[in-house]
Amino acid sequence: MSYYIVFAGKGGTGKSTLAALTVRYLREKFLKPILAVDADPNYCLPDLLGIKEVETLAEIRDNALLRKPDGMSLDEWLEIEINRILRESEGFDLLVMGRPEGKGCYCAVNNVLKRIISEISGNYMYIVVDNEAGMEHISRGILDKIDILFIVGTPAKSSIQAALRIKELIKQVGINPKKNIFIVNQATHKMDEINRDFEKIFYVNFDVNLKKLSERGEDIFSLQDNSAIIKSFYKILEEEIE
Numbered sequence: 001m002s003y004y005i006v007f008a009g010k011g012g013t014g015k016s017t018l019a020a021l022t023v024r025y026l027r028e029k030f031l032k033p034i035l036a037v038d039a040d041p042n043y044c045l046p047d048l049l050g051i052k053e054v055e056t057l058a059e060i061r062d063n064a065l066l067r068k069p070d071g072m073s074l075d076e077w078l079e080i081e082i083n084r085i086l087r088e089s090e091g092f093d094l095l096v097m098g099r100p101e102g103k104g105c106y107c108a109v110n111n112v113l114k115r116i117i118s119e120i121s122g123n124y125m126y127i128v129v130d131n132e133a134g135m136e137h138i139s140r141g142i143l144d145k146i147d148i149l150f151i152v153g154t155p156a157k158s159s160i161q162a163a164l165r166i167k168e169l170i171k172q173v174g175i176n177p178k179k180n181i182f183i184v185n186q187a188t189h190k191m192d193e194i195n196r197d198f199e200k201i202f203y204v205n206f207d208v209n210l211k212k213l214s215e216r217g218e219d220i221f222s223l224q225d226n227s228a229i230i231k232s233f234y235k236i237l238e239e240e241i242e
């Protein structure tokens with residue numbers, strides 16, 4: 001059974017960074033096979049993981065009926081295409097979702113996609129999902145299980161309100177995460193107010209090395225082992241991942 005580690009939270013709080021760091025952590029601990037899923041239409045996980053060119057699931061979906069060779073079923077074609085775009089990197093695979101389906105999209109394609117994704121997911125021990133702030137893919141039912149939900153926020157009231165909305169949305173789509181964890185990222189001090197709303201709260205400090213790395217557009221593997229964010233976030237992962 002795959003273990004799902006899912007990141008959500010308000011825009012710009014550090015979801016993608018922490019998702020990429022989780023992939024790095026799992027790889028270093030030889031906890032594999034790993035699938036990284038970028039569920040943000042404005043994807044940046046590939047860059048953070050050092051992958052330059054990607055083709056998205058949305059591109060496959062939107063062109064499926066046009067490109068499918070005659071005589072091949074939609075199932076067969078989508079399965080071939082998804083396996084083609086599943087980027088095999090050193091120690092992990094990457095699936096980039098792209099845009100959620102638009103109005104003119106064919107249900108047939110989506111239903112087949114959902115089935116194939118759930119089949120493919122079964123091949124991985126760990127699945128790390130980076131979401132967009134709006135949670136479109138989650139509300140459209142692309143996920144049906146979450147082991148750890150990391151809701152990432154900054155030390156701001158608006159961030160906590162967004163976190164509570166996300167918690168509620170996930171409940172509404174019928175997912176009951178085994179763990180709901182709130183991460184106050186880029187923290188400068190402890191916040192008292194949030195304690196009653198989440199089972200667990202962790203603080204990850206602001207890391208100047210990460211900021212510089214991000215400015216230079218370097219990947220997460222370039223971050224030094226002794227950097228502040230690695231020390232504090234790895235400790236959380238060690239405690240929480242089963």
Ligand SMILES: Nc1ncnc2c1ncn2[C@@H]1O[C@H](COP(=O)(O)OP(=O)(O)OP(=O)(O)O)[C@@H](O)[C@H]1O
Pocket residue numbers: 009010011012013014015016017018040132133185186187204205206207208210211214229
């Ligand atoms: N602990 C931290 N210390 C310093 N900088 C950080 C920290 N966490 C994240 N950042 C920086 O904050 C910026 C936003 O981070 P990131 O892209 O991971 O957020 P996000 O929640 O995925 O954003 P979006 O909603 O746009 O997808 C990046 O430049 C990142 O390097």
Ligand SMILES: [Mg+2]
Pocket residue numbers: 015016017040044130131
């Ligand atoms: Mg992001």
